[in-house]
Amino acid sequence: MATTSLPRTSNRSAVIAALLSGADMDRQRLIAETGLSRATVFRIVDDLMAESLALEGVRVLREGPGRQSTSVSFNHRxxxxxxxxxxxxxxxxxxxxxxxxxxxxxxxxxxxxxxxxxxxxxxxxxxxxxxxxxxxxxxxxxxxxxxxxxxxxxxxxxxxxxxxxxxxxxxxxxxxxxxxxxxxxxxxxxxxxxxGELQYGALPDRETAVLLAMGTGLGSAVSIDGQVLLGRTGLLGEFGRLPLPGREERLRDLLSGADLVAYARGRGVHVPTARALFADPETYAPLLAEVHGALAHLVTVVALAYEPGTVVLTGGFSESFDTARLTAISDQVAGTVGVRSVVRRSDLGDxxxxxxxxxxxxxxxxxxxxxxxxxxxxxxxxxxxxxxxxxxCPTAPTTTPTAPTADPTPRTRHDEQMAEG
CATH class of the missing domain: 3.30.420.40 (ATPase, nucleotide binding domain)
Structure with a gap:
């Protein structure tokens, strides 16, 4: 039985990867970038065009002797x-x-x-x-x-x-x-x-990094040597479940939009959204001090767990923290546990x-x-x-979901508070 040899598969992989930059390049450039022989590159390109994975482009003009060639590109369609x-x-x-x-x-x-x-x-x-x-x-x-x-x-x-x-x-x-x-x-x-941050953002490729996703809820993720860690049960990095020191509240109660609104109301502070708290820092100074303390505690935990070079914040709730506040938290954590992590907001946003x-x-x-x-x-x-x-790119018109055909799960007061946040 005929099988595809490992070198043959590896050669094809190298040629496709070279084309995936999206640039037009002729076969001579593919030979130079992949280090493969002329015969190998020409054969693989012919195979890719037969499979509609590569497209012939414009003729490339070259000086001196040698066959003129046309450019090749990956078929984005x-x-x-x-x-x-x-x-x-x-x-x-x-x-x-x-x-x-x-x-x-x-x-x-x-x-x-x-x-x-x-x-x-x-x-x-x-x-x-x-x-x-x-x-x-x-x-x-x-x-x-x-x-x-x-x-x-x-x-x-x-x-x-x-x-x-x-x-x-x-x-x-x-x-x-x-x-x-x-x-x-x-x-x-x-x-x-x-x-997304590793592929398209500004994180160094091989630096240990932690992402804190702060939106309606609170989530986190960590990458080491460019690879995102995945736990068997999925609980890896679920720091929002941790209780605040000496308190019943959890980290997510102060560091996610919906839960912070619910927590504030429990303290007699009625605001429609978490953003409203940050919009009036003088009025809500005691509550915001708790929020800042909770974030410093969370960064301390991840600093000790992973020693990240960067802690990047994303999600709508993260926009409430200005650069000065995040720098102060970074300094505080470094002074407390000796780990220097740059704490900053995401370049990619939501x-x-x-x-x-x-x-x-x-x-x-x-x-x-x-x-x-x-x-x-x-x-x-x-x-x-x-x-x-x-x-x-164009944005499609929003849709209005049809009414559920079965009775939805009854909503609790907690669900309503989260929706309002």
Whole structure:
């Protein structure tokens, strides 16, 4: 039985990776960049064009003897990928080409009262509609969904979700995967936000980094040597569950938008959103001092756990902390435990999770094409172009979810407080 040899597979991987920068290059440049022989590069390029993965471009003029050649580029229309950032308040979706260049994006209110099956049907329907309407007939290959909950390391089950309780278990994941009928993966939204920061943000590639996702809820993720750590049970980095020193309240009660509003009301402070507290620091100084203390405690915990070079904050709640405050917390932690970590807000803002989901989908697409992990990591990604295309691409009109067909799970007062936050 004939088999594909390892060197042959490795050679194909190197050529595809060279083309994934998105630049047009002729075969001579591919030979120089990959170190492969002329015959090998020409054969692989011919194979890729036969598979519609590479396209012939313009003729390249060369001085001196030798055959003139045409440029070659990766066929960005060979497949579509999709990234989803499903939150307790909003659901963001992006559909992009095979080079990660956004074609269409959307932002809709998450139907919180839907059952697991109804929510899965809504998410799958929205993805399918966007890809069909704006993909110009290119097939959807891979979908990645970031979820606001504790996801097991194998991505098959949600252990818990503070903001969308109905996705707990395996039902939601199985239903949305079946409805999409393409390769679908799910992951914790904080982990995927860190993937986005590593791929498209300003984090050093090999520096240990911690991401704190501070929005409706509180999540965290850590990367070491460029790899995001995944725990078997999904509980790795769930620092929001930790109680504050000597108190019953947990870290998330003071460091997430919805829970802070609920905590403030319990203290007799009635505000519509967490942002309103920070907008009037003199009036709410005692409460904000507790918030700042909680953040300093959390940074101290992650500093001792991982010794990160950077702690990056993302999510709407993180925007409430100015640079001076974050620098002061960094200095305080360094003085307390001797670990110097730069604490700063994300450059990608609330797009980090969406970009991370898209990057995950691209990674699995490239893996299916035979690109090795090492070659994929060497791809010269045009980060500015990817971010610009996401910002500039059309935004689909918002949709109004249909009324649930079954009685939704009764909402508690805590749920109502979270929705208001």
């Amino acid at each position: 060979s497949a579509l990928v999709c990234g989803v950032d499903l939150g307790g308040t909003n659901c963001r979706i992006v559909v992009a080409d095979a080079l990660g260049r956004a074609l269409i994006r959307s932002r809709d209110t998450t139907p919180r009262d839907a059952t697991a099956d109804e929510l899965a049907a809504w998410v799958a329907g929205r993805i399918t509609d966007l890809a069909t309407r704006h993909g110009d007939g290119v097939p959807l290959h891979t979908v990645t969904i970031g979820l606001p909950g504790v996801v097991t390391g194998d991505g098959r089950s949600v252990v818990a979700s503070h903001n969308l309780g109905q996705i707990k278990g395996t039902g939601f994941i199985e239903k949305v995967s079946a409805l999409l009928d393409v390769e679908t993966a799910v992951g914790n939204d904080s982990n995927l936000a860190l993937v 797009s980090a999770g969406l970009l991370g989901s898209m990057a995950s989908s691209l990674g699995r697409l490239y893996d299916s094409l035979g690109v090795s992990a090492d070659d994929a990591a060497s791809v010269a990604v045009d980060r500015d172009l990817v971010i610009r295309r996401l910002a500039d």
